[in-house]
Amino acid sequence: MRFFNRALRLNLALQGGGAHGAFTWGVLDRLLEEETLEIGWVSGTSAGAVNAVALAGGLAEGGRQGAREKLREVWQAVYQAGVPDLLRLNPFLYSLTRASFSQMAGLMSPYEFNPMGFDPLRRLLERTIDFERIKRTRPVGLLIAATEVATGRPRYFRANELTVESVLASACLPTLHHAVEIEGKAYWDGGFSANPDLVTLASESPLRDTLLVMINPVARNELPTGSREISGHINHITFNAPLRRDVELIEMLRRETGRGWLGRHTVSGRLQRHRFHMVEAGRYTATLKHETKMKPDWGLFTYLHGAGRTEMHKWLDRHGSAVGRHETVNLGARILGHGDAAASGAPAAGAGGMVAIEPGRAIARRA
Numbered sequence: 001m002r003f004f005n006r007a008l009r010l011n012l013a014l015q016g017g018g019a020h021g022a023f024t025w026g027v028l029d030r031l032l033e034e035e036t037l038e039i040g041w042v043s044g045t046s047a048g049a050v051n052a053v054a055l056a057g058g059l060a061e062g063g064r065q066g067a068r069e070k071l072r073e074v075w076q077a078v079y080q081a082g083v084p085d086l087l088r089l090n091p092f093l094y095s096l097t098r099a100s101f102s103q104m105a106g107l108m109s110p111y112e113f114n115p116m117g118f119d120p121l122r123r124l125l126e127r128t129i130d131f132e133r134i135k136r137t138r139p140v141g142l143l144i145a146a147t148e149v150a151t152g153r154p155r156y157f158r159a160n161e162l163t164v165e166s167v168l169a170s171a172c173l174p175t176l177h178h179a180v181e182i183e184g185k186a187y188w189d190g191g192f193s194a195n196p197d198l199v200t201l202a203s204e205s206p207l208r209d210t211l212l213v214m215i216n217p218v219a220r221n222e223l224p225t226g227s228r229e230i231s232g233h234i235n236h237i238t239f240n241a242p243l244r245r246d247v248e249l250i251e252m253l254r255r256e257t258g259r260g261w262l263g264r265h266t267v268s269g270r271l272q273r274h275r276f277h278m279v280e281a282g283r284y285t286a287t288l289k290h291e292t293k294m295k296p297d298w299g300l301f302t303y304l305h306g307a308g309r310t311e312m313h314k315w316l317d318r319h320g321s322a323v324g325r326h327e328t329v330n331l332g333a334r335i336l337g338h339g340d341a342a343a344s345g346a347p348a349a350g351a352g353g354m355v356a357i358e359p360g361r362a363i364a365r366r367a
Helices: 018-031 047-081 083-089 099-107 120-128 131-137 164-172 200-204 229-257 265-274 298-322 331-335
Strands: 010-013 038-044 141-148 154-159 180-182 186-188 207-215 275-280
Touching: 010 200, 018 047, 018 207, 018 298, 038 047, 038 200, 047 120, 047 131, 047 141, 047 164, 047 298, 120 164, 120 331, 131 265, 141 164, 154 164, 164 180, 164 186, 200 229, 200 265, 229 265, 229 331, 275 298, 275 331
Parallel strands: 010 038, 010 207, 038 141, 207 275
Antiparallel strands: 141 154, 141 186, 180 186
16 A cells, blocks of 8 residues: 555546446545545546445445445446346446347337336445435535436536435436436436536635546547447547537636636636546557447456556556646647647646636536
8 A cells, every 4th residue: 555645635537437437446446545545526427426426425434445345335236236127227337238228229218118217226326325324424525417408408416415316317328218307307317418527626626636537538449330339439429528528628728828817716717727637447448349338247347447446556656746736637638639738828737827717607508
């Protein structure tokens, strides 16, 4: 176990990714071994939301070790639920469904093939997560993203309003499950609008460092030609798009440095100075066929869990001392394919200057 001579204070942004979310389980498992680590807020979508509430629930019940045990319990429950329940109808495991069922789902709506709205994920979450304890103790800040069906806008469920319905909403893919209704509004998977949210997290959290755990590869270079491959690639593009929009906004604000009045306490000022870090699964998930998401295979789970632990360990070894000092990833270069900071016009991490953009305008698309 590594020990640092000062506390690491981090927010976490957890991307969704079906079974590949086991990578995030491994990342969190390794992070929780660091006694000096303080987790601030956690933004999570779909599988990222499941990992986030497992983390929060475990911390509330038994501290760091309790969180590690809770994460394992949840992923074991996903596996043990198996074919009869989760593979047939679970929105969280949409990508895990068998090809034959996926083809059927393309011909029938979930209101036709599942008229009673059967949802085994609800049973799993209710059995493993104490939502009332999380709301009562609030061991971490939470931003669980879902997409409002009527408008396509993101809705963020925070720790004080967390319920099983909010996690189900975050993981509700409309081709496999009924929309989740909360307070008279219908919601679909949060990956359509925030996967995960970076802007709200960075602009509202009191911490200045955020670690993005990215599950999906940034790019898939092979040309999809089969029907399943095309469908998988469409999903890949769709669910990476909200993250790209967040990064584009952050990069735009950083390029505006020096063109306007510096407002340290504006949304734009906080975003410009926020320090981002990243651990990514792309080197592992990019080599996996789309079909690997089709069943909750314990071998796949343990492989990705081990990969997540390995990548987190390497990140701590290389970059742990940078937390609180400077960011360790150029999001514009990594996510958008831009050149280095100087070439793209973005300032170095921590540089002063920011255009004065009112909070409502800076994140107008989230209103």
